[in-house]
Amino acid sequence: MKKALFAIAILWISVAAVAQEHMEHQMPPATTTAAPVPPMQAGQPWAKQALEASPRHREWVNIKSGDRTVSAFVVYPEVKKKATSVVVIHEIFGMSDWVQMLTDELAAAGSLAIAPDLLSGMGPNGGGTSSFADGQAVGKAIRDLPPDQITADLNAVADYVSKLPAANGKVAVAGFCWGGTETFRFATNRPSLAAAFVFYGSSPESPEAIAAIKAPVYGFYAGNDARIGATVPKTQELMAAAKKKYEVVTYEGAGHGFMRAGDAPPPPADADEKTREAYAANKKARDAAWARWKERLKKL
Numbered sequence: 001m002k003k004a005l006f007a008i009a010i011l012w013i014s015v016a017a018v019a020q021e022h023m024e025h026q027m028p029p030a031t032t033t034a035a036p037v038p039p040m041q042a043g044q045p046w047a048k049q050a051l052e053a054s055p056r057h058r059e060w061v062n063i064k065s066g067d068r069t070v071s072a073f074v075v076y077p078e079v080k081k082k083a084t085s086v087v088v089i090h091e092i093f094g095m096s097d098w099v100q101m102l103t104d105e106l107a108a109a110g111s112l113a114i115a116p117d118l119l120s121g122m123g124p125n126g127g128g129t130s131s132f133a134d135g136q137a138v139g140k141a142i143r144d145l146p147p148d149q150i151t152a153d154l155n156a157v158a159d160y161v162s163k164l165p166a167a168n169g170k171v172a173v174a175g176f177c178w179g180g181t182e183t184f185r186f187a188t189n190r191p192s193l194a195a196a197f198v199f200y201g202s203s204p205e206s207p208e209a210i211a212a213i214k215a216p217v218y219g220f221y222a223g224n225d226a227r228i229g230a231t232v233p234k235t236q237e238l239m240a241a242a243k244k245k246y247e248v249v250t251y252e253g254a255g256h257g258f259m260r261a262g263d264a265p266p267p268p269a270d271a272d273e274k275t276r277e278a279y280a281a282n283k284k285a286r287d288a289a290w291a292r293w294k295e296r297l298k299k300l
Contacts, residue, residue: 051100057076061074063157070117070120070157076112077107084297087158087174088102088106091176093139094117094119094128102263116157120153123141154186158171158193171192181202185209196217197218197296200220210242213239218247220259222255224255232250261279
């Protein structure tokens with residue numbers, strides 16, 4: 001029974017990620033707030049536990065974006081010098097425990113990391129991710145976010161974090177799944193970015209949009225993710241034609257969402273071979289991607 005339930009859980013997460021993401025194609029004042037509780041939390045206790053064990057300072061802030069207020073999670077690195085900032089764009093699942101855990105992992109690597117909840121104010125009673133009934137509702141709401149609003153919110157967050165006393169003024173962006181696609185798009189809208197790290201997300205298809213990119217773009221893709229992988233050659237053509245830096249690595253054997261899947265605990269010893277092999281491939285990809293990512297961050 002344990003083996004069967006685990007396999008079903010893994011299948012549900014994979015199908016949900018692909019199905020939901022397929023639906024998408026001067027310092028501002030800030031105040032400390034309580035952490036929201038996302039709908040996915042029940043499925044990510046390991047991420048919450050890792051975050052609670054972190055020694056790093058973390059806080060929730062409210063950032064003004066026009067007439068909106070964006071809730072964002074900030075984690076400070078324990079370093080002597082001012083740090084480069086990284087804006088983390090969440091998956092189609094919204095603000096989850098894993099996104100917060102990854103933000104903390106970035107701080108552990110020396111970055112001043114901030115993850116905005118892009119559903120801030122868009123939920124029932126003006127709430128964010130945590131106010132939605134379930135993951136399906138979250139996915140639909142994220143799919144329907146106005147692109148200009150997303151850009152404005154990300155610019156407000158980038159402006160805010162770049163002006164913190166602990167920041168050195170450089171800002172990079174990184175996103176996953178839906179957030180990976182938004183990372184690529186944000187690079188077309190914010191020329192001052194130091195770098196864009198796209199994790200299994202697609203690129204804009206317009207040569208004009210690609211031409212607006214100033215930052216180097218680093219792509220992290222899964223070998224078993226044809227939906228996104230099939231778009232990479234065209235992106236390479238567009239980026240090469242525009243003489244933009246686009247460094248691509250595909251992690252063979254890994255599936256879509258391997259950064260989160262590789263962070264999760266290993267399956268039980270009695271899990272079937274396919275489940276164990278999938279986890280091993282995702283874990284290997286996650287570890288290799290992190291090593292590459294940290295190496296690129298050090299050079300910013």
